[in-house]
Amino acid sequence: MFLRQTRRKKDGKTHSYWSVVENQRIQGGRVVQRHVLYLGEISPSQAAAWRKSIEVFDEDAGHSRSLALFPEDRCAGLTPDSSIVQLRLSEMRLCRPRQWGACWLAGQLWGELQLDRFWADRLPASRKGTRWDQVLQVLVSYRLIAPGSEWKLHRDWFGRSAMADLLGADFRLAEPHKLYACHDFLLEHKVDLFTHLVSRWRDLFNANFDVLLYDLTSTYFEINASDVVEGDKRRHGYSRDKRPDCPQVVIALVVTPDGLPLAYEVLPGNTADCTTLRIFLDKIEQQYGRARRVWVMDRGVPTEAVLAEMRNSDPPVQYLVGTPKGRLSRLEKDLLAKPWQQAREGVQVKLLSEDNELYVFAESVDRVSKERAMRRRQMKWLWKRLRELAAMEISREEMMMKLGAARSRAPTAWRLIEINMDRESSMFIYALNRQKLRKVRRREGRYLLRTNLTENDPALLWQYYIQLVAVEQAFKNLKGDLAIRPVFHQDERRIEAHIFIAFLAYCLQVTLQRRLHALAPGLTARSALEKFAAVQMIDVHLPTNDGRELLLTRYTQPEPALQLLIQQLKFQLPPQQPPKITTAAVARVT
Numbered sequence: 013m014f015l016r017q018t019r020r021k022k023d024g025k026t027h028s029y030w031s032v033v034e035n036q037r038i039q040g041g042r043v044v045q046r047h048v049l050y051l052g053e054i055s056p057s058q059a060a061a062w063r064k065s066i067e068v069f070d071e072d073a074g075h076s077r078s079l080a081l082f083p084e085d086r087c088a089g090l091t092p093d094s095s096i097v098q099l100r101l102s103e104m105r106l107c108r109p110r111q112w113g114a115c116w117l118a119g120q121l122w123g124e125l126q127l128d129r130f131w132a133d134r135l136p137a138s139r140k141g142t143r144w145d146q147v148l149q150v151l152v153s154y155r156l157i158a159p160g161s162e163w164k165l166h167r168d169w170f171g172r173s174a175m176a177d178l179l180g181a182d183f184r185l186a187e188p189h190k191l192y193a194c195h196d197f198l199l200e201h202k203v204d205l206f207t208h209l210v211s212r213w214r215d216l217f218n219a220n221f222d223v224l225l226y227d228l229t230s231t232y233f234e235i236n237a238s239d240v241v242e243g244d245k246r247r248h249g250y251s252r253d254k255r256p257d258c259p260q261v262v263i264a265l266v267v268t269p270d271g272l273p274l275a276y277e278v279l280p281g282n283t284a285d286c287t288t289l290r291i292f293l294d295k296i297e298q299q300y301g302r303a304r305r306v307w308v309m310d311r312g313v314p315t316e317a318v319l320a321e322m323r324n325s326d327p328p329v330q331y332l333v334g335t336p337k338g339r340l341s342r343l344e345k346d347l348l349a350k351p352w353q354q355a356r357e358g359v360q361v362k363l364l365s366e367d368n369e370l371y372v373f374a375e376s377v378d379r380v381s382k383e384r385a386m387r388r389r390q391m392k393w394l395w396k397r398l399r400e401l402a403a404m405e406i407s408r409e410e411m412m413m414k415l416g417a418a419r420s421r422a423p424t425a426w427r428l429i430e431i432n433m434d435r436e437s438s439m440f441i442y443a444l445n446r447q448k449l450r451k452v453r454r455r456e457g458r459y460l461l462r463t464n465l466t467e468n469d470p471a472l473l474w475q476y477y478i479q480l481v482a483v484e485q486a487f488k489n490l491k492g493d494l495a496i497r498p499v500f501h502q503d504e505r506r507i508e509a510h511i512f513i514a515f516l517a518y519c520l521q522v523t524l525q526r527r528l529h530a531l532a533p534g535l536t537a538r539s540a541l542e543k544f545a546a547v548q549m550i551d552v553h554l555p556t557n558d559g560r561e562l563l564l565t566r567y568t569q570p571e572p573a574l575q576l577l578i579q580q581l582k583f584q585l586p587p588q589q590p591p592k593i594t595t596a597a598v599a600r601v602t
Contacts, residue, residue: 013048013066013572015059029534030054032066032573048573052534062532065580098557105553111157112174112567113547113574117540118153119178120583121520125212134201146179147194148513150186155517157541159495162191174549177565177589195501195509202512206275206299209519213272217526223306224274225267225480226292226313228285229487231497231511232258244504247281253491263511264288266296267486269479271522275299276515278508286315293322293329306330306465308476323368323464332463332476335371340460347373355471363470372461374474380457387456390425394418398429398442411438428452489521490514493538531580543574556593563592 013034020027032049051062122128128145135144153175154165170176170186179185213219232255233246240246246259253260260281266274275295279288289309296305304327311334314322322329343364350362355374362373397418401411411433419426428448433440461477490496496514501507521537528535547570554562566588570578578585 013576015051015063015066016045027053030059030062030532032062032576034572049577050534050539051532054532054534058532062580065576099562100555100557103555107551107553109548109550110172110174110177111545111547112177112549113544113570114157114541115153115173115175115178116547116567116586117524117544117583118156118520119149121523122149122152124216124523125209125519127516130205130208134204135197142190143179143181143185144194144197146181147185147190148198148516149179150175151191151194151513152516152520155494155513156520157545159493159517161500163188163500166191174567177549192506195506195513198509198512199505203299205516209272210274210300213268216523217270217272219268219270219272221268221274221300221305223269223308223476223479224296225269225308225483226264226289227310227480227483227487228262228264228279228288228313229491230260230262230281231491231499232260232281233497233499234258245278245280246504246507249280249282250285261507261511262288263487263490264292265483265486266292267483269476269482270526271482271486272526273486273515273519273522276511278511285313286318289314289318290321293318304328304330306332306476308480309333310480311336328464330463330465332461332465332473334477335460335462337455339462340373340455343371343373343460347371353470355469355474359471359474361470361474365466368464368466370463370466372463372470372473373458374461374470374477375458376474377457379459383456384453387424387452390422391428394422394425394429397422398431402440402442404438406438408434408436408438411440415440486518486522490518493521494518527581540577543577546571546574561594563594565589565592 013032016031016033018029018031020029030051030053031047032051033045034048035043036046037043051058054062128149131145131148135148137143150165150170151162154160154169157173158169160169166186166188170183176182176185184190210221230249230252232251232253235246235258237246237248237259240259245261247261248256248259249262250256251258251260262279262281262283263276264279265276268274275292277288277291277295289307293307307322307329309331314331314333319331319333322331343366346364347362350364350373352360352362352375355361358377360375364371364373401414401418404411404414406414415431415433428445429442430445431440431442459477461473463473465473494514494517496511499507499510501510524540525537528537528540547568549565549567552564552566554564556562570585
């Protein structure tokens with residue numbers, strides 16, 4: 013194996029991407045290169061570390077020794093001894109293949125966050141011996157690896173996984189009533205978990221909590237709203253999932269700029285974004301004390317009253333928040349007179365002080381290119397579609413429906429088009445509103461930020477704001493990789509416990525992602541889990557001549573690429589389980 017570098021020019025810059033590849037000989041004697049691991053853009057020091065690891069790994073892989081197995085037909089020269097077991101290799105059976113690697117990795121992450129100790133103290137075993145902490149670990153690992161319903165976990169996934177082997181337990185961990193009952197014990201420990209995680213993030217990644225990112229999302233329920241009891245948090249509200257027909261709950265989340273989750277709260281589905289911030293300000297202050305923290309939020313989250321409270325508190329709570337387009341229109345004349353300042357490469361700003369606040373009008377070259385390309389793509393499609401519709405001879409009602417569909421597909425471009433439709437027929441004329449287009453062009457890639465950090469470097473303020481993508485990525489992972497919905501529970505507390513389990517799975521995922529990021533930005537947590545999932549566990553049954561059976565439970569040898577990744581992550585594979593031999597005769601199936 014070796015490192016291969018690929019160069020690509022983008023926006024006038026040359027980017028270098030790295031991959032681990034290996035040579036393989038195919039039919040005809042030709043040698044081809046097989047892609048093993050994508051590393052993304054890595055620094056020279058990271059590249060040197062990978063080269064060194066590959067060299068050491070290949071050196072170790074070159075040394076091996078063979079062990080001889082002696083079947084019953086080749087033991088003639090051996091002295092009879094009770095310690096010698098003669099095996100019938102021709103009757104060897106391989107049974108119960110099950111997924112081991114990803115389950116083992118989830119256990120390593122569980123241990124790194126010391127969640128085994130945390131939950132062992134808070135979820136003691138029941139009188140019948142049920143290990144509730146292990147049941148929770150199964151639920152969280154399932155949510156991380158192959159999320160689905162608890163019923164599917166019981167009926168399918170647990171039996172095809174090696175969780176029982178790794179936990180030293182049996183199938184009783186996956187009994188359905190235990191999976192559901194475990195949800196009832198979790199929520200009372202939520203605050204303690206947040207405190208515990210802060211300590212682990214600090215120890216593992218030297219994380220600081222001076223800057224906090226705050227945002228909200230929602231998750232919906234495909235149920236009849238009339239079936240929801242009065243006072244339930246499932247309510248109709250503004251749906252970020254484009255499902256206003258379904259009741260929902262709102263999830264508010266606080267993370268660090270590195271995406272490390274600090275706290276979350278489940279709120280009623282009809283909660284307005286602007287009413288939630290005060291709750292979290294009090295919660296964080298009560299749990300972690302007063303400090304000079306910077307809260308970074310998108311527009312629409314804080315109200316003027318809450319911002320005033322943040323400015324007037326002792327010490328002042330610092331904030332950086334995006335502002336709606338209406339405020340930009342009000343300040344546009346004042347900003348035009350201000351000179352541009354270079355904040356960093358590709359970003360320039362204008363600064364305007366007003367009422368003990370600083371307005372930062374920022375323009376990003378990359379964002380200008382991106383938003384302009386998106387707008388042009390929509391405009392090109394919409395213009396072509398309008399030309400097609402204008403040539404159709406259909407009823408007025410049908411034309412209205414087709415225009416509505418075009419509007420929903422290209423909303424940005426639609427706002428720049430003026431359409432006049434005949435009152436009686438389906439005929440219409442359309443034209444580009446050039447005045448609106450000029451206004452939109454002026455604002456593409458530009459943001460108006462508002463802050464009480466009046467003495468900070470504008471480049472630092474811009475860096476704070478673009479880090480909001482971390483909380484957006486957290487929501488994306490919760491809804492995508494971890495499949496927080498559909499939610500099959502009906503009881504409100506179990507719904508919240510389901511979200512709590514998804515939060516724990518996200519903590520494992522982000523821990524793995526941070527570990528991988530230090531090795532190579534191109535590695536994702538999902539790709540690593542998929543590679544680990546290739547390692548299976550299998551039971552090897554070897555009958556003996558005296559009617560007994562030797563059982564060897566073994567996980568398969570990881571592929572070279574995975575061995576290299578394990579080495580880089582500084583994980584140590586456990587020893588294989590010792591063989592077992594039955595004392596009773598084995599019944600044979602004919």
